[in-house]
Amino acid sequence: MHDKFMSADAAAALIPDGATVALMGGGGGLMEATCVFQAIERRFLATGAPRGLTAVHALGIGDKASRGMNCFAHEGLVRKVIGGHWVWSPRMQQLARDNRIEAYILPGGVSSQLFRAIGAGQPGLITHVGLGTVCDPRHGGGRMNEAARDELAELIRLDGREYLRYKPYRVDVAIVRASAADEDGHISFEHEAANLDAQAIALAARNSGGRVIVQVRERLPRGALKAREVRIPAAWVDAIVVDANQRTSYDIPFDASLSGELTGAARAAAVAEALADEPFSERLAVARRAACELVDGAVVNYGVGVPDAVAKLVVRRGELDRIHQTIEHGTYGGSLLDGVLFGYARNASAMLDAPTQFDFYGGGGLALAFLGFGEFDALGNVNVSKLGGLAVGPGGFIDIAQNARKVVFCGTFAAKGVQLETGDGQMRVTRQGQVRKLVRAVEQITFSGPQALQRGQSALYLTERASFRLVDGGVELFEIAPGIDLQRDVLDQMDFSPRIASDLRVMPASHFLREDDGHGSLTSRAAASASAAASASA
Incomplete structure (x- = not known):
């Protein structure tokens, strides 16, 4: 079995021109593979590759400055973006406004569930979600600018009811963030502040014949992870990047209360x-x-x-x-x-x-x-x-x-x-x-x-x-x-x-009223609640 561990730059080199890349994150640095994103940007600025990517993400990724989707906000690097939330990258918003990329939106849940459906080999995602909204083909079909021409969804009828079928596509690369990987490549989310759609993204890429790149904070010995701690099995993983400086958020190094580890x-x-x-x-x-x-x-x-x-x-x-x-x-x-x-x-x-x-x-x-x-x-x-x-x-x-x-x-x-x-x-x-x-x-x-x-x-x-x-x-x-x-x-x-x-x-x-919310003093109620919680746990 080959060694899957490599540098961020080596992982970025695995992404071919024209690839459809599935990304994850939730704003503020939540489960964001920052090290890998920055390596992709570095490679593009130095060599002009990869070019013409389609980037797909369910939720917002970035800091409104230089991280997250901002790493991809270069004309030529991306050709098309299907984004659940765009505000964390003003540069990407501007590319969309200027018609320099194809810009689309999908509902965040639809996007995550569609990853899973793609991985399962299903004929897309059939759902009522999006009917009557901008994602309905009758109201724009998720197209956000004139450059966007693709039909991401179609209206269908089943048993006399209307649904949308969001169309499947091939995922060439998944870029996933996690906490740790063992020597074999099994992946754990133990110290993350959420799970998001990491597993679905990896599944979509694996069963599309694509590559799965995972960024983690630490490399563990073989056998260090219990079976129930593994959220992505080694069989799905192609490349692992260790970033020892990986943080819970952009500004929080690590907080056990955010990863749900305190009792x-x-x-x-x-x-x-x-x-x-x-x-x-x-x-x-x-x-x-x-x-x-x-x-x-x-x-x-x-x-x-x-x-x-x-x-x-x-x-x-x-x-x-x-x-x-x-x-x-x-x-x-x-x-x-x-x-x-x-x-x-x-x-x-x-x-x-x-x-x-x-x-x-x-x-x-x-x-x-x-x-x-x-x-x-x-x-x-x-x-x-x-x-x-x-x-x-x-x-x-x-x-x-x-x-x-x-x-x-x-x-x-x-x-x-x-x-x-x-x-x-x-x-x-x-x-x-x-x-x-x-x-x-x-x-x-x-x-x-x-x-x-x-x-x-x-x-x-x-x-x-x-x-x-x-x-x-x-x-x-x-x-x-x-x-x-x-x-x-x-x-x-x-x-x-x-x-x-x-x-x-x-x-x-x-x-x-400035001081009274109609339920008694906020401060006194909060103090009483905290005291009761501490007593119950003592």
Whole structure:
């Protein structure tokens, strides 16, 4: 058996021109094979090879500067990108805007599950996910610029129902990140902060006749890994790159609480450390209103942006045990990190592979989702995937929004230049925003209001000024914040006239108090929760 261990530069040399390369990562450096990515970029800048790659990734990868997908953002290096989330690489977004590459999006879950279907030799992925959205061939088919001409999906009917068949393709190279490899090439994820779709990507490449390149932090002796610790068997692996400087995230060398390895008192102490109060703002006011939708025992998903403030609020209130908290990366439980570290969970209770998590969502297991919005329109359509002409991508948004039995969209009413005053039980707008987010028709449909009504799905649209809900015929305004002038601050700042509920009400003032969220002192509740956890684990 040949030695599979090699340098990053040697691994990069295995990638031929024109290859379709499957990549993984989750933003902030989550399970990103940074060392291999940089070697590919180095090789291209020095030699002009490899050229004309097709890069496919389910979630966001990068740091908005030089890492992740930024390593591939060179004209000539990539010809085509099918990306779940694009914002972590402004350079790649610009290549797409300028039509210098073919740019496409797929729902993150669809992309991960399609890798698995390709590996299984199936005729693509047949699913309801994406119907009525930008990924539906009737609404653009995932094409994000004029250069994009391929049909990634087709509409089919089975037993009288519409579905999308996402077409399979050959995966020539998989680039995977893991924790360790033994001498034989067996791969472990033990110290990673997620599993993501590593196994599915490797499977797709292996059974396409392609190569599987794995970056790990350490090389272990033969037999060091127990069978149940092996997540990718040696039989699937072609090349292994050891990066002794591999980190949990770009900025975190290693944190056992993020890899789910802490239990007992150590875990309780880490939870207590994560309970710092968030400064009061309109973001927290929206989170407080959104948290009113929580139901005991519900399986819940949180998206990035304002929704992660809802997740943090639940932790600070000591109410994690009320619900089953999930994120699409495959994680259950724990305290979710936000910002560039969205996708990480401190002290998670379980970590599944992302395709399995999306199976659970797609099958109807998700009761409630809190998601952000870029804009929404009179029909209740939401856009997060293309804003200001730039490819953003949905990540797991489409899979989640379309499958949750109830979806709560959370965000600010307007953008750019808005000035608000709050904290005394009221919300006042002292300067209106320059960018309207409640528009006549969204630039791109990432969530379809009419489709949601057909499914019998419940949808709310919550902002710091007003709350809306999806009803037959479109969007209905049913709630305003105390201190808000309905005409001046809401209706005059919208591009459409919503239906107004006959029982229009005012939100509780407690949502807009600087110190009190209506559930007692955040600090005292958090301290009590941490104390109880520590006592239980002692």
